[in-house]
Amino acid sequence: METLIVVLLRCGNNLLHSSVFISMDPADKEEKTTHVIGDQPTSDVVVRLRTQEGRDDWLYCHSEILTKNCKYFADRLSENWPTCQILGSRHCVDVYCQELDFDYHVNLIRLLYVSIDDSGDDMWHGVRNALGILQVAVELECPQIVTACVNYLEAVAWEEAEEEEILRLVPRMGLQAEPILARLQPVSQSALTNIFVSAIRFATSSPPPEMNDLKSSAQEQLEYMITEDDDAPLLTADDNIRHEVIDCLNRLFSRFNNSVIAPFCDSAESLSEAGNIQLFLSYLTDLSWVSQILSKLEIMRxxxxxxxxxxxxxxxxxxxxxxxxxxxxxxxxxxxxxxxxxxxxxxxxxxxxxxxxxxxxxxxxxxxxxxxxxxxxxxxxxxxxxxxxxxxxxxxxxxxxxxxxxxxxxxxxxxxxxxxxxxxxxxxxxxxxxxxxxxxxxxxxxxxxxxxxxxxxxxxxxx
Missing domain, CATH: 1.20.58 (Methane Monooxygenase Hydroxylase; Chain G, domain 1)
Incomplete structure (x- = not known):
């Protein structure tokens, strides 16, 4: 049986939180050893986090934990490291970082003491924190933490500012971080065509009034797709797309004729008397919108x-x-x-x-x-x-x-x-x-x- 021990300790001005699973089964006493970050009596290595601004904080750690899931510490604490024979070099590892990344380094070392597979997804405390830890994990070569960060970032929603930060940082991290960018990759022409066709059919239809907001949104996005602004149009119209747009247009013409024009053009009854003002207005609004689409697609005839x-x-x-x-x-x-x-x-x-x-x-x-x-x-x-x-x-x-x-x-x-x-x-x-x-x-x-x-x-x- 295992229990979860939560440890709080202070490193400089930072309050560290660490969770360690400890075996409570006497039979496992010899197989599992309790290690707590910051426990000076049991630690055998000091990690010195140092910044160019002169910050120098010491973390009392355990080589067994550091080397297990981090290649940087495994190399630094290896007997093959060039300075391993210098007195004390194997008991103190310097890690240099920027001041902005200091907390991310502390969090990464803390995570080395945590069984990530058994921890909740809320351990990352948001996208920015996970992205910062990911940077450090890639730099120090901590594959388990890299995978966990990638899985988290790939699955959660991003705010616009977070998305810009991801686009700035993640491409530098190599193949291991590529899954994060999957939602931002350009889609195929066939996928673009399919969504355009579905949207134009809905945007030129006559849905129930409660769906008008959705219809307006579809119209706005269709116009955005084919508009050239700072970027090229998302979709280049081919014969199939033009044919589909013309079919939708003809169906709109037919509904307009049958519902409004034919009943009233030869009648003395006005639209207001028949209560058809909103219907007539909705068709004219659709035609006004579609005229802009046709103009951009160069199929106005x-x-x-x-x-x-x-x-x-x-x-x-x-x-x-x-x-x-x-x-x-x-x-x-x-x-x-x-x-x-x-x-x-x-x-x-x-x-x-x-x-x-x-x-x-x-x-x-x-x-x-x-x-x-x-x-x-x-x-x-x-x-x-x-x-x-x-x-x-x-x-x-x-x-x-x-x-x-x-x-x-x-x-x-x-x-x-x-x-x-x-x-x-x-x-x-x-x-x-x-x-x-x-x-x-x-x-x-x-x-x-x-x-x-x-x-x-x-x-x-x-x-």
């Missing part, structure tokens, strides 16, 4: 074509709102999607025929012109505690897209759009001054330019 097909219906439904406060956020979300769509069209990411470009311009230009003052007023006045999150660059980006699309139209179509803009009382937004100036210049020099082209053509034919 499906959204552009779908948005062109349903734009008139969406505007009709939005204009059925009984009051501004009920539809302000819905209109903002619709404008966010429209901004991404017009950006793709205006800058040539998605090519549409002239008729379609003119049509989508005629639908959304008047809507945005009237809606912006209403949204600005709602945000400024905080109507009914309404909190609207809006990208500060939204209006500027939208205005630039309008100008780009207008300038890519035939001159006659540009004139039609600009005439309507100049006659409108809401001329302040969008500001189409740049488009107007370019149109005036092109129109004035058009005959001269075309005549020069005609002369060149004639010269070419004569040659």
């Amino acid at each position: 499906e959204l552009v074509e779908y948005w062109f097909d349903v734009s008139e219906k969406i505007v009709k439904v939005l204009e059925q709102g009984s009051s501004a406060k009920e539809v302000t956020e819905m209109k903002l979300r619709a404008i966010e999607v429209t901004s991404k769509v017009l950006e793709a069209i205006g800058y040539g990411s998605v090519i549409l025929p002239t008729a379609k470009r003119l049509q989508i311009l005629k639908v959304w230009l008047p809507f945005v012109r009237v809606t912006k003052p209403m949204i600005d007023s709602a945000i400024m006045n905080g109507e009914d505690g309404m909190v609207i999150k809006m990208d500060g660059e939204l209006w500027q980006s939208l205005e630039s897209s309008f100008v780009s699309i207008i300038l890519a139209l035939p001159s006659a179509d540009q004139a039609e759009v600009l005439t309507e803009w100049l006659e409108n009382e809401c001329i302040r937004y969008p500001d189409l001054t740049e488009a107007f100036e370019v149109w005036c210049y092109r129109s004035k020099v058009a005959k001269r330019r075309l005549s020069l082209l005609g002369d060149d053509h004639a010269m070419t034919n004569s040659i």
